[in-house]
Amino acid sequence: MAIWLDRSDAGFEARFAAFLTTKREVSEDVNAVVRDIIADVRARGDAALADYSRRFDGVDFATLPMKVGEAEIDAAIAEVDPVVLDALNLAAERIEKHHARQMPKDDLYEDALGVGLGSRWTAIEAVGLYVPGGTASYPSSVLMNALPARVAGVERIVMVVPAQAGHLNPTVLAAARIAGVKEIYRIGGAQAVAALAYGTETIAPVAKIVGPGNAYVAAAKRQVFGTVGIDMIAGPSEVLVIADANNDPDWIAADLLAQAEHDMGAQSILMTDDAAFGKAVEEAVERQLRSLSRAETASASWRDFGAIILVPDLADAIPLANRIAAEHLELAVDDPDALMKDIRNAGAIFVGRHTPEVIGDYVGGSNHVLPTARSARFSSGLSVLDYVKRTSILRLGPEQLKALAPAAIALARSEGLDAHGRSVAIRLNLEG
Amino acid sequence: MAIWLDRSDAGFEARFAAFLTTKREVSEDVNAVVRDIIADVRARGDAALADYSRRFDGVDFATLPMKVGEAEIDAAIAEVDPVVLDALNLAAERIEKHHARQMPKDDLYEDALGVGLGSRWTAIEAVGLYVPGGTASYPSSVLMNALPARVAGVERIVMVVPAQAGHLNPTVLAAARIAGVKEIYRIGGAQAVAALAYGTETIAPVAKIVGPGNAYVAAAKRQVFGTVGIDMIAGPSEVLVIADANNDPDWIAADLLAQAEHDMGAQSILMTDDAAFGKAVEEAVERQLRSLSRAETASASWRDFGAIILVPDLADAIPLANRIAAEHLELAVDDPDALMKDIRNAGAIFVGRHTPEVIGDYVGGSNHVLPTARSARFSSGLSVLDYVKRTSILRLGPEQLKALAPAAIALARSEGLDAHGRSVAIRLNLEG
Incomplete structure (x- = not known):
């Protein structure tokens, strides 16, 4: 066929x-709805999250707290088939080992002029991981998204997952525990993305949001992009x-x-x-x-x-x-x-x-989050690189400044940027 | 003050x-205008580019061709102060040397089980570089955007730059020549971004678009994202x-x-x-x-x-x-x-x-395209990494498949994905 x-x-x-x-x-245009939800979460915080979760997921935070507790996770794990737990542990070990090889190395050096140059890599401080609810709630995806963050050295990994009628997939919670995720909230949809991006009374904001989701989640990620980083839209x-x-x-x-x-x-x-x-x-x-x-x-x-x-x-x-x-x-x-x-x-x-x-x-051991829709022409699968960022470093002494100044001043002048030229020239006049 | x-x-x-x-x-909402321009360029190709260039830039492609010719570049370079040319050459040499150190290395290895794993890096095939017109037309930005692409091994680097009343900044053309850019079109705005993303009769499409621009250019980059890659919106x-x-x-x-x-x-x-x-x-x-x-x-x-x-x-x-x-x-x-x-x-x-x-x-020598608006919390400056992508590689023989199959089958079952389980199991049954 x-x-x-x-x-x-x-x-x-x-x-x-x-x-x-x-x-x-089918590209659903959900932008307007998502814009309203984000604005509401920014304005009303936890109260907005409680309302949306009651309405969309049928969960009442008065009886089941928004934050998933350790005891609840323990109980969930006790429900999971030990064969599946073993498989998750094997997967995690292999994923972690493979991704450890992706950690980029700092490169600090001096060139022939004595100019210090370099690249220094640091982990993103806090990352949010969106996990879909229902049948698209895959434990393997929790490992694939969270473990590279842990390998990168991200200190805070926050997971959000909608709990339809209060139910969370126990294997997803087991995967989160194995991957070292310590902060889990039972929220989903655009409201969860907004909470991660802007924070609420309970949830501190993160710097980047990753993970798959439906059209609302994808639209919310696009809208908060800039305030936080996002991964690709799969x-x-x-x-x-x-x-x-x-x-x-x-x-x-x-x-x-x-x-x-x-x-x-x-x-x-x-x-x-x-x-x-x-x-x-x-x-x-x-x-x-x-x-x-x-x-x-x-x-x-x-x-x-x-x-x-x-x-x-x-x-x-x-x-x-x-x-x-x-x-x-x-x-x-x-x-x-x-x-x-x-x-x-x-x-x-x-x-x-x-x-x-x-x-x-x-x-x-390799990552299963990969570029779709022909985007492998210009992008890569998820890796440790998605959880680190590079600061470039430049260090000159008076000698090096003297050597490079004429070219910098010539270019500043050709671009009509006086203060640029002055910022270099003023140091040379004082140096003699 | x-x-x-x-x-x-x-x-x-x-x-x-x-x-x-x-x-x-000020975030101007130019999305609707930009959507129409992109649709028009997709529908009418070169003819649409000619219309917009006449209207917005005052250029008639009947008298001045869309593609900038070698003779025109030669003439432009002859106009540039030799001191500035020397400065551009010094800058280019230093940028190229520094960025060469950023080229990631392939990593192909076998683990203890004999599973072949790896990361292989390849250059993006074709990249479009947007250069603004007028006073924001900086030769230094041409070097900073184009040279890492050349270091990465990008075969085709296409530059677009609007020519207000036909005028192109000669120093920008000199920088393009120094950076090895061989394909230059005097077009700008959302129409140039559309042409790079979807192609026209004259311009073959690229896989990624980089470079700064005004609100129209930024909106166009956001809209074509997915069809092509884009750099950050600065x-x-x-x-x-x-x-x-x-x-x-x-x-x-x-x-x-x-x-x-x-x-x-x-x-x-x-x-x-x-x-x-x-x-x-x-x-x-x-x-x-x-x-x-x-x-x-x-x-x-x-x-x-x-x-x-x-x-x-x-x-x-x-x-x-x-x-x-x-x-x-x-x-x-x-x-x-x-x-x-x-x-x-x-x-x-x-x-x-x-x-x-x-x-x-x-x-x-380091790149001047850097994350703004607090995005250094989650992103990095432009580098060779922006012009390459990674393919991950997995290679198993019958032994390795046998060793990993039980865990894969257990996880596939726990996720309710029968065909996933079968795709592994069927190979083992046949193997014995």
Whole structure:
């Protein structure tokens, strides 16, 4: 039911270009509503949060406090299957180890003139982590968002999560504990984003807000951007699988469906050099769809956005893959390295037939927060770098100032900035 | 005329908090106009660019082509004072050397289980650089924006600059040539941003747009964000000078004015432990103001946003400086290192009395595009990192998949994602 595109067809370029720009999200215009909610939280603080939580989540803070207590977290963890707890711990350990390698190093040095130059990295002081409620409340996402912050040295990590009818996902609380999150509030929506950005009586403001959310959360993040930092606004998930005929069609079908089951706007693409193999995968997808609990979501995604792209040769897949710039790229071919060296735009690459993308979702160690909607052309997945910032440092003595002054003064003059010139010249006159 | 704040006053905290949130920009709502311009450029391409350029810039592409030719650049460079050309070349050389140290390194490794993990960095393929017209057309900004892109390995750097009545600043063209920019169009405003993001018959689209601009340019960048990457939206410039009484008041006054002359919304702050010194600086500012060609701008900035903050002890300056999170921070004190080690939030630090911020604007080697409006709490100045992106890499063989599968399957089940579980399990069943 997915569309087929054949690189050898005369009309391919036009069809592929149209395919690339297909919108997979309905953009709801919720800006006005969100603007009002933010203004209300800024004006009324905790009282506004209590009202919205009663109205939207059916939670009364008079009976269930806004801040999630340690005892509540302990009780939740006791409910979680120990096998799942072990899996979370293994995932956390692997994620932490991998991300520790991303910590940038300070670079302070003197150049030939004796000018001191440098870059110094420091952690952001406080970060807010938005966790969606309901079925999109993923414990794995808590680990993926919070652990790089902990590795970076962020002192305060604040989690917000809406508690529909008071209910919080116990596995999410377990993941928060494992990730070292110590401050959790049962609030969600635009009001939670506003509280993190501006603070209330109970919640101190943070400097950056990360994590996925619905249209209201995304709009709120865009509106508070500037007052605080935000991560990327993630779109629906996507996978591009480049596969030759030497694969089991069922393996590849399972990978395509693992993406499709996320969201009706998710996109799964197979690129292959063998039409018969493509057909076999298509049949396997239809067969496997029947037994999925999220069959409705997965089949809508596959029907509306799924694609099988036929290329004359696997080498022809590379330029197309670079244009698609997929969030996830699987290379299920005999010689994945031959393809990989020329892949330039991809959020993450899963190399070889034994690396299903799902391993990266959970326990690979790399981050599963990756650029969607072709933004891998210009951006990267979440990392420790998102939780640190760089201060540049410049240090001159009288000698160095003397050496660089004439050029600085010439440029200041050419830009018509007198005071700029004076700020340098005045020091030289006094120096003699 | 600047305001005075005294850390020892009872009402200090409230006054300082209010000072921190003072808005220094009128936010014009130009979104609707910009939306129409972008739609028009997408629909009509070059023809729309020609219309807007005729209307807004008074340029007719029938007589002066949209693309700036090599001969025109050669002629412009011949007009530039050789002293300025030398200064630009010195600046470029120093900027390039410093930024080369920022290039991140790939990290590919195997962990104890034999799982291949990694980060691979690649340059963004094409970048657009917006350069404002008129008096805000700074050659130094061309170097600061374009050179890190060149160091990163960006193949295509496209510059757009409006040519009011056909005129382009020859020094800007010289800077572009020195920075290796080979593709220049005389267009500006929201229409130039739209052309870079979506392309026209003449201009191929880019993947990221950087550079400063007016309210229309900023709104256009926000609107095309997602289709392309953008850099930060820069606000008016600012400096915080922490100075003891052992400074020449005239040096510090010159530094404060160098910031104030940029923009009526710029902000210059002196923090000192000596009231008499503060007074002396204030008097020096008034005196120096008289002889500035941009006296009107500088005195409006100093009057409306300038501040002198008195602290009992220099150590008290640190927490306040971290809250201000200034774009530029000068440490004009006897022992700058003692202060610097605890400074956490600052775009750039200028260490010691012989490092006026202006050196960093031009020839220090570090970048002068820095976070404004307190955003140094969560973001960094422009660097090579803004022109590269990271792909993460995961590689498992059958053994590694077997080792990690149980945890991945447990987490997939706990999140209710059947196809995720199957994508891992199916490979193990076949493996035995």
